[in-house]
Amino acid sequence: MGRLGALLLLLGALGALADICNIPEVDSSLVQSLGQRLLPWMDQLSLEHLNPSIYVGLRLSSVEASTKEAFYLHSLKVDYQQSLLRHAPSDDSSDLQAKPSMGQLALYMLALKANCEFIGGHKGDRLVSLLKRFLEDEKRSIGHDHKGQPHTSYYQYGLSILALCVHQKRVHDSVVGKLLYAVEHDHHLHQGHLSVDTVAVAGLAFTCLQRSNLNSDLRHRITLAIRTAQEKVLKAQTPEGYFGNVYSTPLALQLLMTSPMPGAELGTACLNARAALLASLQDGAFQNALMISQLLPVLNHKSYVDLISPDCLAPRGTVALEPATVTPSLMQVPEFIHVMLKVPSVWPPYRHTISVPAGSSLEDVLMKAQELGGFMYGTQASLSGPYLTSVMGKEVGEREFWQLIRAPDTPLQQGIADYRPKDGETIELRLVTW
Numbered sequence: 001m002g003r004l005g006a007l008l009l010l011l012g013a014l015g016a017l018a019d020i021c022n023i024p025e026v027d028s029s030l031v032q033s034l035g036q037r038l039l040p041w042m043d044q045l046s047l048e049h050l051n052p053s054i055y056v057g058l059r060l061s062s063v064e065a066s067t068k069e070a071f072y073l074h075s076l077k078v079d080y081q082q083s084l085l086r087h088a089p090s091d092d093s094s095d096l097q098a099k100p101s102m103g104q105l106a107l108y109m110l111a112l113k114a115n116c117e118f119i120g121g122h123k124g125d126r127l128v129s130l131l132k133r134f135l136e137d138e139k140r141s142i143g144h145d146h147k148g149q150p151h152t153s154y155y156q157y158g159l160s161i162l163a164l165c166v167h168q169k170r171v172h173d174s175v176v177g178k179l180l181y182a183v184e185h186d187h188h189l190h191q192g193h194l195s196v197d198t199v200a201v202a203g204l205a206f207t208c209l210q211r212s213n214l215n216s217d218l219r220h221r222i223t224l225a226i227r228t229a230q231e232k233v234l235k236a237q238t239p240e241g242y243f244g245n246v247y248s249t250p251l252a253l254q255l256l257m258t259s260p261m262p263g264a265e266l267g268t269a270c271l272n273a274r275a276a277l278l279a280s281l282q283d284g285a286f287q288n289a290l291m292i293s294q295l296l297p298v299l300n301h302k303s304y305v306d307l308i309s310p311d312c313l314a315p316r317g318t319v320a321l322e323p324a325t326v327t328p329s330l331m332q333v334p335e336f337i338h339v340m341l342k343v344p345s346v347w348p349p350y351r352h353t354i355s356v357p358a359g360s361s362l363e364d365v366l367m368k369a370q371e372l373g374g375f376m377y378g379t380q381a382s383l384s385g386p387y388l389t390s391v392m393g394k395e396v397g398e399r400e401f402w403q404l405i406r407a408p409d410t411p412l413q414q415g416i417a418d419y420r421p422k423d424g425e426t427i428e429l430r431l432v433t434w
Contacts, residue, residue, distance in 0.1 A: 019260060019261055019262075019263075019264050019265060019266035019267050020260045020266060020267060021253065021256040021257045021260075021266045021267065021269070021270035022257075022267060022270065022301075023253065023257070023270060023274050023298060023299070023301060024271075024274065026274075026278065026299050028062075030278075030281060030282075031061070031062060031063060031296070031299050032063060032321065034063075034281065034286060034292055034295070034296065034299075035058070035061065035063035035065075035292075035296065035321045036321055037286070037287060037289075037292055038054055038057070038058070038065075038289055038292055038293065038321075039065065039068070039321060041054060041289040042054060042065065042068055042072050045072075045075045045079075046079075047079045047080075047100070048381045049381070050075060050076055050079055050080075051107075051289055051290065051293070051383050052076055052080075052104065052107035052108040052110065052111040052383075053107050053111075053289070053290050053293040053294070053383055054072070054289055054293050055069065055072055055073055055076065055111040055114060055115075056107065056110045056111050056114050056293060056297075056304070056307075057292065057293025057294065057295075057296040057297060058293070058296065059111075059114035059115065059310070060114065060296065060297035060300060060302040060303075060304075060306060060307075061296035061297055061299065061300045061302070062299070062300045063296065063320075063321050064320055064321065065321045066320065066321075068321075073111065073115060076108060076111060080100060080105075080108050081123055101152070101156065101382075102130075102131065102134040102152060102156050102160055103152070103155070103156040103159055103160075103383070104383060105127070105130065105131060105134075105160075105163075106131065106156070106159040106160045106162065106163035107159070107163070107383070108127075109127060109131070109163040109164070109166075109167060110162075110163050110166065110304060110307055112167075113166045113167060113307045113310065114307055114310060115312065116310055116312035118167060118168075119167045119169070128164065128167070128169050131160050131163065131164055132164070132169075132171060134160060135157065135160055135161070135171060135175045136172075136175065137151065138150040138151060138152065138157055138178075139174060139175050139178050142178050146178070146181050146182075146185075149399075153198065154179065154182050154195075154198050154202065155195070155197060155198045155201055157178070157179055158179055158198065158201040158202040158204070158205045159201050159205070161175070161176065161179060161205040161208075161209070162201065162204055162205040162208055162304060165205060165208035165209055165212055165214060165308075166208060166304070166305075166307040166308050168212060168214075170214050170215065171215075173215055173217055173218055176209065176215050176218055176222075177218065179202055179205065179206075180206075180218065180221050180222070180225050182202070183199065183202050183203075183206075183225045183228055183229055183232075184221075184224075184225060184228065186232075195244075195248075196232075196233055196236050196243050196244030196245075196248040196249075196251070196252050197244070197248045197251050197252075199229050199232050199233055199255075200229070200233060200243075200248070200251040200252045200254065200255040201251060202225070202229055203225070203226055203229030203230060203233070203255040203258075204251075204254060204255055204258070204303065204304050204305055206222045206225050206226045206229065207226055207255070207258045207259065207305050208304075208305050208308060209222055210222050210223060210226065211305065211308060212308060226259065227261070229255060230255060230256060230259075230261055230264075230266075231261075231264075233252045233255060233256060234256075234261075234264065234266070234269055236252075237269055237272070237273070240276050241272035241273050241274075241275055241276030241277075242273065242276050242277075243273060245413045246276070246277070246280045246285055246413065247288075247291050247413055247414075249273055249276070249277060250277075250291065250294040250295040250297075250298050251294050252273070253270060253273060253298045254294070254297060254298060254302075254303035254304060254305075255303070256269075256270060257270075257298070257301065257303055258303055258305050277295070287418055288384060288385060288414070288415070288417075288418050289383075290383050290384040290385075291384070335357070335358040336355050336356065336357055336358065337355070337356060337357075337358050337360070337421065337422065337423035337424075338353050338354070338355050338423060338424065339353070339354050339355075339356065339365050339421045339423075339424075339425055339426075339427060340352075340353050340354075340407075340425070340426040340427070341353075341354050341365060341366075341369055341375070341426075341427055341429075342407075342426060342427070342428040342429070343375075343391055343392055343428070343429045344428065344430065345391070345394065345429070345430055345431035346391065346392040346393075346394050350374070350375060350392060352369060352372075352374065352375065354368050354369050354372070355368075356368050358423070359420060360420065360421070361416065361417055361418065361419060361420055362404065362412075362415075362416040362417075362419045362420075362421055362427060363379075363386065363416040363417045365421060365427070366416060375392065376390075376391075376392060376393065377390060377391045377392075378390035378391075378395075379416070384415060385415045385416070385417040385418060386415065386416060386417055387401075387402075387415060387416070388401075388402035388404075388416065388429065389402075391429050391431075394431065396431070399433055400431060400432065400433050401431075401432060402429050402430070402431055402432075403429075403430045403431075403432045404416065404419065404427065404428075404429065405427070405428040405429075405430050406421075406425060406426070406427060406428075407425070407426035407427070407428060412427075
């Protein structure tokens, strides 16, 4: 056997041992319709609504919003620099609500790199310092014995390491070590079940560290942790094909696409996930801007790891986004639906039937209930939309959240702004601890 024959035999053997996650091309009209759903969000330019993930998702996709993208990035820079960085770092935690979260800050740094901007100068140095300081604070909260938990979440922790990594900013081995330990031991990465989003983001952060040759003393553990994260995600695949659920699947695919897995049926798992996502897209499941922005890169065979070396000179816009035209329809009297709203976690328990127009969101139901009296609630803005912080005056405590349940006992995968109840449904707001 000649050298060429031996090489081909070796490559064939390696191909048999290492399976890759390949997502076949999706119909461009479907991708365009998905991208068009982001356009109304790009017109909301207040700090409360600005979402760096939208810009990242577009830059890593085949869709292009032309001048709208540039203006959106400019708005991000103005609001994030002025509203966050004008506050000097201090030990005082006051006014935190007025600032972007550290997860938002990490996504903002990803957005800058998506535009091929390296962090530098006084403003850039402050950005890096803030994120490193956040990670150090979270590391202390976890503790040297790993018995504590982050003040925020391991999701934001991993996203912050990833953002610093794509800008080639090294963090201390002890900071990376906390995330490694969490993945190695499933440490607080779940709330009764595996958090696929968190594991996927951690895996993407480790992949970036590996490819950038950062934290080289931890290289062996990082390599093993990438494989561990991939295995956890694969094990979380549902019979329908999702990894965890429909909304955690895009980040899971971003991780699985980054590297092959020896001895794993990765290709089949990814094809099943693609089929499930396409069915969900056709059913209109993806309306949330954050979820759309995480899916668009996957449909373009990209992941956040590609931000290590983005090619900003290559032509990208194979699909130009234009506002969708809406055909006027004859005015009709809206059909009403009736939704039972229950809050058993307060005393006296709340239980009332609310009537709202068909197509209303769960947030519309809550607003109507408050308008009728006897019910009140509070929310806080986040990148994935408003989330409940209080119901009937009951504020969430540490490690608590208001879970949305469709009777009898099905947790909702969407938030209050995205979920559209059906006539006759019972929705329960349940205070749970994790």
